[in-house]
């Protein structure tokens with residue numbers, strides 16, 4: 001920093017101050033700022049903000065600490081570029097209940113209370129304890145601490161069975177599908193199609209109703225739907241979504257709306273912070289052509305009554321696309337029971353490989369749709385001036401597919417099915433309640449989404465904020481000091497975060513291989529994190 005500053009003489013003084021400050025701050029933190037250091041900074045009142053802030057960032061990765069240092073140094077807000085703590089409310093054009101915290105006390109956090117649950121389902125013979133050995137990645141220490149992985153909402157870990165299936169494909173029969181007549185190609189084709197059959201059985205669909213997509217399926221489904229939609233979606237036709245949709249279920253439909261003039265309408269939340277299905281029902285009309293709705297929210301942990309919603313939508317002639325990315329990995333999902341027209345899920349969240357997902361579409365709907373992507377394997381005949389197309393699902397799978405990934409997904413489905421999705425769900429409900437109850441004991445915490453009750457089952461995740469601590473600080477400290485992996489940010493749900501009046505939140509998300517011990521370690525680490533940041537007050 002000093003070297004680059006000397007190229008520009010006006011920065012030399014600032015750089016020297018910065019270097020001095022590094023050593024002073026290093027020795028004094030987290031004590032109050034030493035008067036000598038303060039006076040050094042006062043000599044250079046126009047301290048170059050970029051140099052200064054990169055200095056602060058190099059001293060501490062935590063936003064809260066950096067902000068505190070700037071307060072101590074009396075740095076005017078006009079010189080600050082570090083993001084403010086997002087928990088402070090952001091103006092929104094709606095009224096909503098004010099941000100409340102579990103505990104009104106702003107004093108230093110109390111020590112972690114004893115675990116609440118003695119439920120045997122969470123004990124040493126729990127599903128989590130029994131399945132953990134299948135996941136090699138979980139058995140490692142980072143910085144001398146046991147890894148606690150609580151970022152399953154972003155992606156799940158992979159059991160040995162899936163790793164072996166991938167390795168076996170590449171070692172024993174790697175070849176292209178639907179092309180060669182040689183042994184390897186025939187074997188790869190059989191396994192690829194068997195994987196499709198496994199997906200179909202898993203959600204009670206027919207094989208030809210399952211389209212494999214490379215990359216995110218939710219983003220891709222509008223591509224598929226696009227062409228058909230364009231035929232009849234015109235100005236003033238409506239697509240209804242909820243404010244809690246993932247970006248990948250919003251942005252592609254914005255493309256469609258821009259192209260067609262269709263209107264996107266968003267359903268708000270109830271006071272309990274669940275998408276308001278009664279409002280959704282009122283918004284449905286003959287103008288509604290499509291409803292795009294999640295099954296389980298990746299932020300609120302709420303679970304929507306999809307079968308009910310689908311029947312209302314069908315009453316007005318609308319089709320329903322269900323984003324099941326957070327439900328298929330955690331519960332029994334039966335497309336026939338739901339009567340959904342389309343449903344999408346990602347392999348990597350269900351213990352399968354990244355880079356593949358699937359779209360379920362009712363057979364008659366898929367058959368009526370033209371292809372959205374041209375290339376090999378999606379055709380019946382190709383002439384110089386036109387082509388005819390294969391039947392679904394091939395029609396929508398142009399080019400060489402993600403073969404190993406599909407086979408890996410098939411292995412993941414075998415693994416999940418061997419355990420049983422009902423068993424996974426029942427265990428995760430217990431874990432979800434335990435996580436919620438324990439997190440609620442943390443002072444000044446605000447958990448988003450509905451409180452669990454006899455009628456409300458939350459998914460096993462909690463998005464939360466702690467008053468006066470940036471969620472990214474929480475995630476960074478948990479990771480660096482305690483090897484607890486959670487996520488912070490907007491979780492690809494910026495409209496929802498704005499609606500809730502915050503920029504970001506922290507999120508702990510669990511899967512069936514997590515245990516009560518993981519939750520306890522997380523809560524202990526969170527208390528320590530809060531104490532650390534409270535020491536700067």
Ligand SMILES: Cc1ncc(COP(=O)(O)O)c(C=O)c1O
Pocket residue numbers: 153154215216217218246248249294296297298323325326346357492
């Ligand atoms: C509800 C929901 N929908 C869609 C997605 C997108 O899935 P992918 O990560 O495969 O793009 C996610 C991922 O977090 C999600 O939680």
